[in-house]
Amino acid sequence: MPPFKNIIKFTFLMNTYFVTATFKNVALMGAAYDLFLKVIEDGTLNDEFEGFKVVGRYHASYSNNVYIIVQASKGIKMTEHFAPWKVKFDIDFDIKPVMTDEEKIAEHKLVGTLMASDQKMGFSS
Numbered sequence: 712m713p714p715f716k717n718i719i720k721f722t723f724l725m726n727t728y729f730v731t732a733t734f735k736n737v738a739l740m741g742a743a744y745d746l747f748l749k750v751i752e753d754g755t756l757n758d759e760f761e762g763f764k765v766v767g768r769y770h771a772s773y774s775n776n777v778y779i780i781v782q783a784s785k786g787i788k789m790t791e792h793f794a795p796w797k798v799k800f801d802i803d804f805d806i807k808p809v810m811t812d813e814e815k816i817a818e819h820k821l822v823g824t825l826m827a828s829d830q831k832m833g834f835s836s
Contacts, residue, residue: 724784725762725764725782725783725784726782726784727780727782727808727809727810727811728780728781728782728806728809729780729806729807730778730779730781730789730793730805731777731778731804731805732776732778732779732793732796732802732803733802733803733805734775734776734802735775735801735802735803736775739801740800742800743796743800743802746799746800758792760791760792762783762785763783763784763788763789764782765780765781766780766782768780789804789806
C-alpha cells in the first residue's frame with residue numbers, strides 16, 4: 712500500500728485579473744527593469760505559486776505601462792506577488808477582475824433570470 716494514499720489534494724478556483732502596472736518615472740522604471748532582467752535570467756521570478764499564476768505579461772514600449780494577466784484564488788495572492796515591486800519601485804497597480812466569454816454569458820443569463828423573477832432583491836417596483 713502506498714504511504715501517500717491518504718493525502719488530500721486541494722484544487723483552488725482561480726479568478727482572472729487584468730493588471731495595469733504604471734511606473735511613476737523613467738528612473739524607477741529603469742531600476743525595476745534591471746531587477747526584472749536579473750530575476751528572469753537567474754530563474755528566481757516568482758510568477759507561479761499556490762493560488763497564483765501569471766498567465767501573460769505585455770510590455771508597452773514607449774510608455775510607462777506593463778499589462779499583466781493573472782489568475783489568483785483570492786485577492787491577497789496578488790498582494791503577495793506585486794507588493795515587493797510596489798514598495799521597492801513605487802509602481803501603481805490597477806487590478807480589475809475579468810471574465811471569459813463563457814463566464815460573461817453565464818453572468819448575463821443569471822442577471823436576466825434574477826430580474827425576471829418575482830424576487831426583486833429588495834428593490835420595489
